[in-house]
Amino acid sequence: MKKYDVVIVGGGPAGITAAIYTARRELKTLVITKEPGGQVVKTPDIENYPGFDLIAGVLLAKKFIDQAKKFGAEIIHDEVIDIDEKKEKLIVKTTRDEFYPSALILAFGKVPRKLHISGEKEFAGRGVSYCGTCDAPFFKNKTVVVTGGGNSAFDTALLLARVAKKVYIIHRRDEFRAENILVDKAKKNPRIEFILNAKIKEIKGDTVVKSVEIEIKNKKREIETDGIFIEIGYLVDGGLIKNFVKMDLQNQIIVDRDHSTSRPGVFAAGDLTNSFYKQIVISAGEGAIAGLSAAKFVDEKK
Numbered sequence: 001m002k003k004y005d006v007v008i009v010g011g012g013p014a015g016i017t018a019a020i021y022t023a024r025r026e027l028k029t030l031v032i033t034k035e036p037g038g039q040v041v042k043t044p045d046i047e048n049y050p051g052f053d054l055i056a057g058v059l060l061a062k063k064f065i066d067q068a069k070k071f072g073a074e075i076i077h078d079e080v081i082d083i084d085e086k087k088e089k090l091i092v093k094t095t096r097d098e099f100y101p102s103a104l105i106l107a108f109g110k111v112p113r114k115l116h117i118s119g120e121k122e123f124a125g126r127g128v129s130y131c132g133t134c135d136a137p138f139f140k141n142k143t144v145v146v147t148g149g150g151n152s153a154f155d156t157a158l159l160l161a162r163v164a165k166k167v168y169i170i171h172r173r174d175e176f177r178a179e180n181i182l183v184d185k186a187k188k189n190p191r192i193e194f195i196l197n198a199k200i201k202e203i204k205g206d207t208v209v210k211s212v213e214i215e216i217k218n219k220k221r222e223i224e225t226d227g228i229f230i231e232i233g234y235l236v237d238g239g240l241i242k243n244f245v246k247m248d249l250q251n252q253i254i255v256d257r258d259h260s261t262s263r264p265g266v267f268a269a270g271d272l273t274n275s276f277y278k279q280i281v282i283s284a285g286e287g288a289i290a291g292l293s294a295a296k297f298v299d300e301k302k
């Protein structure tokens with residue numbers, strides 16, 4: 001039996017900050033995460049985390065992880081595949097193991113939203129990507145499409161423009177959710193071209209992506225490209241926690257002000273909660289609250 005005071009599912013800013021707080025309270029803390037650092041490692045330049053004018057995501061993530069480890073938190077690289085409660089005991093199952101925490105913190109973030117069009121699944125990893133930082137270097141001197149109108153899409157387009165010869169931003173509206181500073185940078189970049197009010201209908205190719213078919217005002221057009229980055233937002237993958245804790249209509253976990261969920265001993269923090277904004281500093285703040293609340297719960301139980 002692997003018992004812990006606190007198990008945290010997800011090692012992004014929310015989960016790691018929660019671990020810093022619980023481990024500093026000398027609680028036996030385990031973080032289980034698929035990718036250490038979370039989405040932060042996918043962000044090349046971060047300009048809005050206090051204390052750093054500009055920091056690479058990979059470096060900030062490393063600092064988070066090192067700090068949690070310094071206080072004694074264990075961090076393992078695995079996927080949680082089931083969460084349950086039997087006879088008032090929480091059970092967390094991973095692909096390799098089973099853990100029994102006194103308190104559980106859910107901080108597993110969101111997953112990229114899909115376009116659900118022909119060619120998307122077939123060419124995944126062969127020109128279709130959901131991660132600019134991971135895959136941009138493969139597009140040196142190539143042509144590439146980015147679809148989306150938020151910060152992720154603009155971050156990815158700007159990153160790609162450093163290596164690719166041509167970047168199309170294809171967006172279904174003519175206005176963007178992204179911050180003006182990013183939109184202005186993209187507009188000034190000679191390698192970036194905007195195609196607006198356009199729907200992507202199909203991704204075509206042979207063994208790899210060769211083109212995308214778009215539709216503008218009912219007229220079809222084909223854009224030749226070596227790849228497409230789909231950056232249209234993120235969703236909570238609710239499968240793991242369905243019927244376990246209460247969620248809203250977007251599958252986000254409903255939390256109280258102390259970040260407790262509908263189930264005693266289970267807390268949630270970060271992008272997967274029903275709070276308004278999704279940022280690193282916000283996830284870290286929510287992680288701190290969840291960590292402190294979980295510590296209080298464990299202390300009272302003891």
Ligand SMILES: Cc1cc2nc3c(=O)[nH]c(=O)nc-3n(C[C@H](O)[C@H](O)[C@H](O)COP(=O)(O)OP(=O)(O)OC[C@H]3O[C@@H](n4cnc5c(N)ncnc54)[C@H](O)[C@@H]3O)c2cc1C
Binds near residue numbers: 034035038039280
């Ligand atoms: C391209 C991009 C650029 C961004 N730029 C900025 C920026 O400049 N500034 C800013 O403040 N924010 C930015 N953000 C948003 C910010 O990264 C997120 O708000 C933040 O990372 C959310 O933290 P989190 O800990 O809630 O979740 P995440 O960072 O998503 O971490 C969740 C973790 O849980 C793990 N996980 C998921 N499912 C499981 C499972 N079943 N078992 C185990 N582990 C699991 C994941 O692997 C991941 O490590 C950006 C996001 C993206 C995608």
